[in-house]
Amino acid sequence: MSDFSIGEKFKVTLFGQSHGPAIGCVMEGFPAGQKINWDFITAFMARRAPGQNAWSTPRKEADQPEVLSGLNADGLTCGAPLTAVIRNSNTRSGDYNVLKGIPRPGHADYTARVKYGDAWDGRGGGQFSARLTAPLCFAGALAKLYLEDKGIRIAAHIARIGNVEDARPDTVNPTLPFYENGAFPVISPEQGEAMKREIEAARSQGDSVGGAVECFITGLPAGLGGPYFGGLEGKLSQALFGIPAVKGLHFGDTQTYGSENNDAYCIQNGAVRTLTNHCGGILGGITNGMPVYFTVDFKPTPSIAMPQRSVHLKTMQETELTVQGRHDPCVVPRAVSVVEAAAAIILLDLILQGA
């Protein structure tokens, strides 16, 4: 029933509000005896951090996590819950003062107030803020590192910005990762440039634009997941729909007719494989040993510079508001690593469960 916990044997609990003293996470069940590769974690978290380029908000965050527990004197994981804290700073709380009592369309302002009442800490979106994806990425980085040691790779790319789509990867033998060429991970550089123009166009009009992230996972053993509610799709979906602004999710690339959608089996190097991979590596909720992949749809960020119609919740009068502050015109580029992090957490959990 917890809103901020995900996973069972490997469990991650997020905490914090956007403008409170700190955000962070507690990780339970991470295996003991692991060395923390801080370079890897810093690089992974930097992919999500804002303020690094033209496509994202100029707000800068240090986002250096402090580890409060879970490491021994030698810096190895020790089996205790691993807690990391990121102090909030540079929050410019004045940006949102105007919003008191006037919910921003597309944000959680109204629904949060219904659920929590007037005590809700709405500054910067409170606990709904995408800022909590920073500790999610910290936890995901550790999970990813552990999985990579087992030969399991997770890599996502920007599949779509507005109506501009990236090139399709090879779904049977994808070349991972997609993001080594820079901070804007795409397969086709040309399409990447067109996407950036799409973002710039939205920004110049004070608008925002949505898109999609596609994520691949290779090296998974066959047999992971289960029938019905234990299916890998369902397990991943709970984590992925937890990411702010996610509204859709699709596994594989389903074809219209069974004759083209069914993936024929073959034997390759003595192992069972499929010739195509429309099912996205999952049959009956269980991995078949082929690459797992899925696409996550993000809505356009609701923070836009244009005036919008809203209401005064206290006076119940209609009104107009303009959202202040600087915001990403598109969350998709920064969300690529968040999708990887969420997938890594779920997969590590399942692997530790032996499920």
Add this chain to the structure above:
Amino acid sequence: MSDFSIGEKFKVTLFGQSHGPAIGCVMEGFPAGQKINWDFITAFMARRAPGQNAWSTPRKEADQPEVLSGLNADGLTCGAPLTAVIRNSNTRSGDYNVLKGIPRPGHADYTARVKYGDAWDGRGGGQFSARLTAPLCFAGALAKLYLEDKGIRIAAHIARIGNVEDARPDTVNPTLPFYENGAFPVISPEQGEAMKREIEAARSQGDSVGGAVECFITGLPAGLGGPYFGGLEGKLSQALFGIPAVKGLHFGDTQTYGSENNDAYCIQNGAVRTLTNHCGGILGGITNGMPVYFTVDFKPTPSIAMPQRSVHLKTMQETELTVQGRHDPCVVPRAVSVVEAAAAIILLDLILQGA
């Protein structure tokens, strides 16, 4: 960690295999003192039942549930776990004998064998069979009945068969239900006829065809759900991806740009409403009091009459197989009530939790 349980305070556990003695479910936490409306349940379950028309398998099932516990001597729910059992019959196990050791493409045959070993009861797909959606519909019917008494309506329609799409409903003030006009619930009768032709075309070629179901829920209070992993999208997704053949899920009808996707607030009859409903009634994972709606994508049923390439798992030789038996050329029409059932179970659970 359970594959066959869904929900927390209202929890449904499915059991059974396609060709075992029986299938059924245990429902925990259903409120005591409720009268069971058997006409409603029978009618609801009949919508899922096979063999009733040209678009579904001619296999007939009685599917009359026997209640083993949970009712008192007067037939009211008594607070004890409510257990319903449906005996299997008319199973023609010979249909699948040929499949021993040769996995059918697109089915769980291979992945189930990896997970459970040779003891897996593969007849009819075992516990992966869509037949277990019958007890799911039984549980969903009870949940739906309870919710309707609270003014909450759940109704789905066939949104797409192959490339033929139904008309779009009004997402702000939808007219529910969609299915009173017959067993093929669509908004546009013309599009419905085109869909039937699409199914018939697939069948005549020994092929199958996929599609989509769209589900609406009206009457929900604002404030249901939560941030991050407690979001209503994530809760529903776990149940919906548990339905066999589901590969995709999308909430609302996300628009490309923030300026068109944000739903402006207004006051109507003294209540906060939105002028449009692109967010599908959910903001920050929490209901805003507008209709909730989502679309569920179903892959084409993998059982097709054409010869397909597969492998012998024992000899590890490639081979060809032809799936015997009679199968639905399209699961979507029968899946409409299954989607409603899954949604009803999750919503009742959240409402009983006060979440």
Add this chain to the structure above:
Amino acid sequence: MSDFSIGEKFKVTLFGQSHGPAIGCVMEGFPAGQKINWDFITAFMARRAPGQNAWSTPRKEADQPEVLSGLNADGLTCGAPLTAVIRNSNTRSGDYNVLKGIPRPGHADYTARVKYGDAWDGRGGGQFSARLTAPLCFAGALAKLYLEDKGIRIAAHIARIGNVEDARPDTVNPTLPFYENGAFPVISPEQGEAMKREIEAARSQGDSVGGAVECFITGLPAGLGGPYFGGLEGKLSQALFGIPAVKGLHFGDTQTYGSENNDAYCIQNGAVRTLTNHCGGILGGITNGMPVYFTVDFKPTPSIAMPQRSVHLKTMQETELTVQGRHDPCVVPRAVSVVEAAAAIILLDLILQGA
């Protein structure tokens, strides 16, 4: 939040009411490919069954479970949820008619009515009835069988009836099982005779008597359990306090002073052992490889033949009632196998979790 489910990876859900059509259980997560030893199960369940001797109720039950799912055509577990149903019969519902609206002291009659309202099926205690320990024993028998194959033995004895105590077993090297000498498992035959006299004395006066069951588990690996709320004591306690009439639980035989309670370590056959075993094989919530043992206290059965003071819940008048029917004057002898079953379920769950 489920009242009738226990375990996580291996999960058992009980269902049924005392006088409904049937009771039973669903077992999820039991390993596939296991042969069911029906002789073992029948013998184990017979130890709990009533009506077999002078110390228990003359009410006879067939208690033959029918398996509805979870076995393949060869009778091996197949990985699907394993469901067993026991039909109710010989229920003599007239016995309790007098009790309508007048709660029996010591039973759940009053509290159940507060929780479930008038629809509660109070016949025979409804879902509170100890009759649901029959399917618990079925599940426990399967778990016990699986554990014994791994060298893990679980055996309990009657530790106390009233004020008559059994002899103390060797807690470092106990000789298991205790019950091969008959249906009244004790270590000291003399004390066993004194216990039977205690039960007979209570019965002859229309009274009942409480007692205790002590349970030993040998062959457990060191390292099972965890700190704080993951401790083995807490895991076992949730199952053991779920058994009707249990009011107390103690692990090991705690001594007054640290100098006598601490178990000194030694090396035996190259392995770490302790010279004494006051901690009951658990330190910091984790097994240390020594025998685990604990004592479960049962209150005297509340069904006694003497007149008792109670109230009319409808008229809110005080009144007197006499409980009709035949009842165990002492539940302890039949509870010995129930304690073993509950322990077996929890231990199998932990072992499958790798915890």
Add this chain to the structure above:
Amino acid sequence: MSDFSIGEKFKVTLFGQSHGPAIGCVMEGFPAGQKINWDFITAFMARRAPGQNAWSTPRKEADQPEVLSGLNADGLTCGAPLTAVIRNSNTRSGDYNVLKGIPRPGHADYTARVKYGDAWDGRGGGQFSARLTAPLCFAGALAKLYLEDKGIRIAAHIARIGNVEDARPDTVNPTLPFYENGAFPVISPEQGEAMKREIEAARSQGDSVGGAVECFITGLPAGLGGPYFGGLEGKLSQALFGIPAVKGLHFGDTQTYGSENNDAYCIQNGAVRTLTNHCGGILGGITNGMPVYFTVDFKPTPSIAMPQRSVHLKTMQETELTVQGRHDPCVVPRAVSVVEAAAAIILLDLILQGA
């Protein structure tokens, strides 16, 4: 499956190691809009703090929690997870250096090493340390405060030190709290003095002594809890056995014979009550509206000044060790508030669940 989380709707997750940077807790589901009474919390936590008198370790801890999230700008709970951190200091890690590789009898040193390997941070007991009961008390204080506003009081006293027992409270109409007379909460001052002598006697011999805490809860509504594994005894037991050094638990004061153990019903002021309260306010796992009470047994603290036999885990040789440092000769006085905290957390969870 989490070792450090307890509760469902109100969930508390502990974190930290004894000698790591910090310990703390995350509380999910605490109601929004509550004012934090810091005086109450400080006073409650002070009851657990060490170093305040002759019966406890002279080690002083500031134990001032810093709140990182969960409060709004006005200091009210805002609905976000409430995170509190207590920095570690005054840890004198040299005390335990000698213990590397030589497990202290009665502690978790050996079992932790089996479970976590050599990376386990054994300084001060790592995550097994009773120091983590400080954040548990912080969470418990908030829960207690909330419950007291609803008229629910929780109060415990020292029931036994060694063989010295406190006087018995009135179990039908207990006078709460027991602890207003000082830091050593007992009902009988004379027995309290005898208990202190017992502790002093153990200390003077370099020994330790065990005891018991009895806890009462008044003002609970009837109907809280459930049958079988949903019983209040089982819910409380999981939290209480999570407290370090707890080995036993008993609800009510069970009498030998049914005729004396059954609590007769009566009508008082128009309400159903019982004349006696041997069942401890719980029947069939559900509260009956009478005071709930239970006794928790604590083993003597394993840290004693006498030489003890142990083993070198690396060389697998037997050896002798002497535990350095200053330790409580008896944990019971400080554990009184910890028992109250654990009970408060579980009860708040159940009440928020509406269970």
